[in-house]
Amino acid sequence: MSGCAWVVGDNIDTDVLAPGHLMKLAPHELATHCLEAIDPDFAQNVAAGDFLVAGRNFGLGSSREQAAVSLKLLGLKAVFAPSFARIFYRNAINLGLPVFIFESNDAVSAGDCLDLNIRTGLLRNETRDQTHQLTPLPDNLFSIIEAGGLMEMLKRRLKESA
Numbered sequence: 001m002s003g004c005a006w007v008v009g010d011n012i013d014t015d016v017l018a019p020g021h022l023m024k025l026a027p028h029e030l031a032t033h034c035l036e037a038i039d040p041d042f043a044q045n046v047a048a049g050d051f052l053v054a055g056r057n058f059g060l061g062s063s064r065e066q067a068a069v070s071l072k073l074l075g076l077k078a079v080f081a082p083s084f085a086r087i088f089y090r091n092a093i094n095l096g097l098p099v100f101i102f103e104s105n106d107a108v109s110a111g112d113c114l115d116l117n118i119r120t121g122l123l124r125n126e127t128r129d130q131t132h133q134l135t136p137l138p139d140n141l142f143s144i145i146e147a148g149g150l151m152e153m154l155k156r157r158l159k160e161s162a
Helices: 025-029 065-071 087-095 141-145 150-161
Strands: 004-005 051-053 076-081 099-101 113-118 122-125 131-132
Touching: 025 065, 065 087, 087 099, 087 150, 113 150, 141 150
Parallel strands: 004 051, 051 076, 076 099
Antiparallel strands: 004 113, 113 122, 122 131
């Protein structure tokens, strides 16, 4: 998968990803407000297939899964950060949004063209002609991503066992 990089800093909380005062909106409408407190044009300009490169402690705050839902609805293909809040990390995986630990997030600038092999964790920054080996997702988490999320995986399993 290939796309452009969007870069944000440390401690991006779920209220910035899915603003609490807008939680009554439909998911697609809520997604149009994702990260607007940091970059008012983000949701309007992010393209399907793009990547989000974040700083430490990404997704801290409440346990609202709408934070990960918003990123997925906007078409982001993966999120990279040196560390994630545990609940956000698992919400993202359960929704089929790949998240990778990436310690060298300063090796990517906004607008860089990236290519990710989701299975192997090989991340290539085409703009800088650099390759980074990320820790691949464990098989159990990769199978959730591959299925399109935990609910899709469970639906498949139920269908197969019927």
